[in-house]
Amino acid sequence: MHISSGRWVYGMFLALLTAVLWGILPIKLKQVLQVMDPVTVTWCRLMVSGGLLFLYLAATKRLPSRKVLGPKGGWLVVMAVLGLVGNYVLYLMGLNRLSPGTAQLVVQMGPIMLLIASLFVFKERFSIGQGIGLAVLLIGFVLFFNQRLSELLTSLSQYTAGVLMVLLASTVWTFYALGQKQLLTVWNSLQVMMVIYLFCGLLLTPFVHPLEVLQLSPLQGWLLLACCLNTLIAYGAFAEALAHWEASRVSATLAITPLVTFGAVALAASWWPEYVHAELINALGYGGAVLVVVGSALVALGPSLVAGYKARRARALLG
DSSP states (O other): OOOOOOOOOHHHHHHHHHHHHHHHHHHHHHHHTSSOOOOHHHHHHHHHHHHHHHHHHHHOOOOOOSSSGGGHHHOOOHHHHHHHHHHHHHHHHHHTSSSSHHHHHTTTTHHHHHHHHHHHEEEEOOOHHHHHHHHHHHHHHHHHHHTTTTHHOOOOHHHHHHHHHHHHHHHHHHHHHHHHHHHTTTTOOHHHHHHHHHHHHHGGGGGOOOOGGSSSSSHHHHHHHHHHHHHHHHHHHHHHHHHOOOOHHHHHHHTTHHHHHHHHHHHHHHHHHTOOOOOOOOHHHHHHHHHHHHHHHHHHHHHHHHHHHHHHHHEEEEE
């Protein structure tokens, strides 16, 4: 079983860096999607990230070996590849119809879907703390969508379709996460990322339109490059954070990602109003967003909070 290094300050810094990078990503993607289609944007991000990882692993002679996968390894790769491709493409299709903040908030359902799947696949336990967190998260979603709740429940508008696409993206991401979790028992995180990214890119190749890159403005071109590097750096920082800090605390820190997005949109809208538009959300909606973040953090920290409470109670009884 993996034990963190104990360098929690460094781990917290890396987790915060990941949250910031993931938080600003939809703002950049939104600008690129004005010219390029979601499949081509996804292909560019995956091929650039996978290619850079291949060059690094080849230079350090650490390319992954097919032999260590075993008979079921190939199916795990297929499951992870299909899950990540579906997640990336569906998320961008949803982002095309939503604001960056809304898309990033709905993505918070991804870890919840993984938790539910883990209950059945890995027989993990569902603690009281996680149940409370899930309830808080669902209440937060109701409050966040208070202005458009009737639209979501009664019509299939562009907004509703966008929310459903991001929800579906979060659901298929679960297959990627489950596959990656098993692959990490035979390869390290960089090897897993390289294989999955390159296979995802090859799978999408027949459906891309690479000449769309030539239609980007200089600003959009730089933003596309930033999106590609974001994919590599953010996941690298996330993997490294897990090496130095407990997974539950890393996950709880990453729950602030939607708030980073809302803050970044507000700043960008004030600095570059011709490019970025402010979120059209009332005070109740922002309160709901905070509850979603709090609920996500409680779901991540639930088991450790319950264990800590039981340990303190046991010490008190013994004392």
